[in-house]
Amino acid sequence: MSALNDYWEALSRLRSNTPVRVPKSSPINKDTVALEAGRKRGSIKKSRTxxxxxxxxxxxxAANINHSYQSIDNRLKAEQSAKNNYRELYHQALNRELMLMExxxxxxxxxxxxxxxxxxxK
Structure with missing residues (x-):
């Protein structure tokens, strides 16, 4: 019974993104839960009731976490795109400034x- 508790605790740590044995932000699936619980990959089987x-x-x-990761990933990509756009505008402004000074x-x-x-x- 303690093995099953280990799996539940591992799932809880993965949900809160505070794993001990696997990298942070690891996807939540049966294998990562097993590894986080200190067991072998594939030890959680559907055949066991x-x-x-x-x-x-x-x-x-996994379904809940994947949605939040996707939204965070989309926000990150949008922010990176905006950052690159502002960097380009900044460099264009610097070029204009230098040309005007010349x-x-x-x-x-x-x-x-x-x-x-x-x-x-006269």
Whole structure:
């Protein structure tokens, strides 16, 4: 009976994303629950009636977690895309600024050269 409790505790840790034996954010399935419980992969089998409730809970947890991971993944991709867009806009603004500064320097030199013109006498 303690083995079954180990599986339930492992499932609980995976749900809260605080696993001890498997990497964080691991997908929730029978194999990861077994590994997290310190058992071998494939030790949770449908053929064993004692695991029927556990398997149902694993399937439910996997469905719920996968939806939240997908929404987080979509948000992350959107934020990365926005970040890249803002970075591109920033670099374009810097390029414009440099070109305008160069043009301003050219025009100031032109103004200085025009100030040195001596008026013609009548």
């Amino acid at each position: 004692s695991f029927s409730e556990l398997i149902e809970a694993i399937d439910n947890a 043009r301003l320097a050219q025009l100031e030199k032109e103004i200085e050269s025009l100030k040195k013109v001596v008026p013609l006498r």
